Amino acid sequence: MAELISAVGFGVVTAAILAISAVGFTLQFSVTNVFNLAYGSVMTISGFVAYWLNSSGLDIWLAMAVAALAGGVLSVAINEVIYEPFIRHGVNLFGMVIITISVGLICDHALQAIVGPSFFSYNAPAGKALHFADLVLTRQELAIIAIALVVTSLVQVALQFTRLGRAMRGVSVNPSLARACGVPTRQVIALAWFLSGVLAGIGGVALFLDISTFTATTGSEFLIVIIAAAVLGGIGSPRGAVLGALVVGIVTEVGAAYWNAELKDVLAFSVLILVLLVRPQGLFAQLAIERAVAR
């Protein structure tokens, strides 16, 4: 029982980190329908912004806030400068995926050329370990869980109860109709990119804090598990992404504790496939098929 409690607790920590990033990924997709595989690069670049600030003496949590803003600005810039011209020219979903892969590669390689092929760590001690029955968590892990709770709740509330949220959902379902109804789709899309980048920034710093060390390609390396959480929850659904992150996080940790640590990914992705067999649209969202890039 003690082992199970520990594994579930550890799974929640992992889920918190995945959830922040997965919500950002899926929020932007739900509004723009661009499956942005450069998202991991935005996480990494934001993580390095925090690293440079942290190395200059700034507290890591303040550095995370600045990195979030940097992620937002970068995300908007990538969309405006690179994606938007392609979208205007009618490139379809698949074409955009290829373009986002290219952008991700360019960002990763350019960053690697700047920072070199080395490993980096924040100057941020994990803090005192706190014992909750059989569960041991550090202050840093608790802070990350709290940030994830606040951030994902804010996104959900904003989408559900604000005019902006309704506008985003409108653009998501039918951009042309939303525009005809007076929704400023261009601004809404830009805001979606910005929020997605902000979450990528927070998620990147949280991930890098958690794994202790990172390189110029770390964000992209972890993108697959972030996408898995988003897809499991239902691509395009922020609350689904949170649930997907919880499933992935807890299944991997429980799998490692009770089964075989080497096969924890096998277990997590088997669960993903089983869920999608039963609910191809994921746990919450509508199927993304036949959606067009929003413009």
Place this chain on the structure above:
Amino acid sequence: MGTRIAGLGVRWLAVAVAAAIALAACGSSTTSSSSASASAAGSAGRGGSPVEIAIFHAFSGPNAAYGPEAAAGCYPAERLINAAGGILGHPLTCTPVDSKGDPADAVPAANRLIAASSSLVGVLGGGSDTATSVVPLFEQARIPIFSTTGQSAFDHTTDVYFWRILSPDAAQGSAMAAAARKLGFTRVATVFGNDAAAQGSAPTAISGVRRLGLSLVANQTLAVGQTSYRSEAQAMASARPQAIITEADPQTSATYFSELSQVGQVPALITDPVSQEPTWRKAVGGAIGTALLNKQDYAVVAYSPMTSPAYRVYTSALLASAKQVPQPSQWDSDLYSVADYDSVIVMALAMDAAHSVKPSVYNRYITSVTAPSPGAVIVHTYAAGKAALAAGKRIQYVGAVGPLNFNRWHNAGNQFAIERYSGGNWKVMSVLSAAEINAATGS
């Protein structure tokens, strides 16, 4: 609209894809080596056309440190060889080629290298990430490849052009078990990544621990590149080992030991040469603290007397190669860099002995310049070896990693030592005797 690609969009898409392909090609293809070529001129013979040794390693991607590590061996050798007049009058050039550490990129890169470079005489490379994919290509092209892979697949290889200076992973695992016993630990755990590089030494380390009568309190195989190893770390903390025998990539090791330090204590770590790589130390040191890492780490590595004449020559050439090797001093204790240096010197001496730079000809002379034989002059530098050969003498090159006695499968075994990091340097704490390692292997 979702399935339509507008005419102009196609052009944009084509441009993007072309850019992506070009980017990938840039990464995979031969990296510019103008500085290398410039230095190659040096004082080498003016008449001969340059000959080229490829540094075929990852210069980008997750294993991007492998390339600079090998370059730190190649460029000092290039400097010394060219200073001695080149190889049979040909200046030597080290050429970086990015394998990206991935067979999918490494195979086309190797094929391009073989097809495009008429002056290619040898290859450094084929680490554990790509060796099984690219070694057959160089074998078919009849180009000697000195690999740093530890994979057991090459322990009894029949590939004529494959050479390995460092001991295979299987021997490394046994040596790590022997070190645990020598250090007096009785409760031992093993933690290895599930990648090919780490798994090479895991079986012999585990069997060695059991054979030596030590208590194996935990045996973990980590799926590399995870966001968390908390459950594994918790299980390890509960097992309370005195020492952990471990090999995993920097990222995995850093995350795992950081989380272990949060749920318990990091015990003594018995590591392999990977832990001497600057990237591994930076990653793990950054995660658990450099002081703790230095205190707990016992690296089990091929024994290389760092005071040997060849090693001193290497380090001085390395430090003089700052133009091609940024921060050269970071590599001076890196066994892989040292082995790559020896590899280039051996190839050059074999060419001199064969009176030919043709790979299929000089390959047969590699053992003749390294094997001990009656009357052979022991040399520690390229210049000395070249002079002795010119005087008609037989030579035995004893390199910076020590004697290089290749067996019939072109593997040169090493002695092992336990080293500790202290005062900015690796220091030999103890040398493992053959009897101690044999007790772990059961032979």
